[in-house]
Amino acid sequence: MDTGHLKMEGFEMKDFLYSLGSFSAGLLSNPISTFAIFYYVDVLKAPVEKISLVMLLYGLWNAVNDPLFGYLSDITKTRWGRRRPYIFFFSLPLALSFAFLWAPPFDASKPTALVLYYAVMIFLFDSFFTIVILNWTALFPEMYPTLQQRAKVSALRQILGIPSLLIGVAATPMIVARLGWQKMGVIFAIVGGSLLYLSLLGVRENPKFYSKESLKLSEAIKHTFLNKSFITYVSASFLLQYTYTALLAALPFYAKYVLKLNETQTTLLLAMIFVFTFLLVPVWQRFTPKLGAKKTMMVSMILWAILLSGFAFIKTFVQGLILACCLALSLAGAFIILDIMIAEIADEDEVKTGRRREGMYFGANALIIRLGISLNSLIMGLVLSKSGYDPNLPVEGQP
Structure with missing residues (x-):
């Protein structure tokens, strides 16, 4: 078997190794997106208004770092490739920042220091995560140029990535x-960092894609944000x-305050999804491949919108489990198609500019x-604050 190409009868070892990065990305990002605010606000009792402010500033930083790191990745030229060096040198700092975020040296008796520590660690983690995962993801369109290849490897990435969701979200x-x-943070950091380095064994880069003269930053931004296909997709x-x-x-x-679930039931609810x-x-x-990328995305989004409204009606644990199973129908399609859509947009852009600019498109999409994540954190903080939520009150005492 020719190991340079994806075969219809199965996946090559390089595809499996490359796709391990999906497990790492999920294992490191999902505990933070799901539990970081909960940990600092509900467990450590950090002031919710100050945490919300941190997340707003964090969103502004993201407005700069995602497209910037994507552009730098596109214009990088080394003997080891465009993307490899970033993954190699920044995977360790990424793992360390994850571990330290869950081990603050301050408690509620020093709220200002606790919030500042959270701010520093969340900014460091996000910067390293963007550098590493953006470069790992930007390899996907280059390594797999056809829709059939992309659908198969995207499915493999999700097959490896979803268990990390189960561990990082449901099992946490x-x-x-x-x-x-603290021990959770250390274990996840070791596993996530190790698999990122292992994923490098499956990486293949084509020198012809970074041998051409790069676009200037202003031109790169212009071509990206004036691309009608990209604007529609994003x-x-x-x-x-x-x-x-x-x-x-x-x-x-x-789960805790509305459905009155215990930790095991909350885990099962998340796990079912x-x-x-x-x-x-x-x-x-x-x-x-039969529907095409655009139709697949439309179908999955319509299903998601319809099913998500079900949370307004459920009252029991069993109803929550049923809704979780239904949500999975649309979520599976969304997981597969999102990166495929950006890959097709990058293909279209190459025809117009003569350059492969996956890094810029994935960076702009991440921006x-x-x-949206920062907006969500801000809204959550405001809702919790305005609703009268008090982490020191028992479940029955919440408004």
């Missing part, structure tokens, strides 16, 4: 209950990613997504 409460937040992607992030961030509070998503990914992988 149980892990923390047994080991504590508008839809923003809505999808924002609601997904809001769901993950709100579920711990929703990702278990069924895992099972449905191969189904979407088969249909994506929009991260602004």
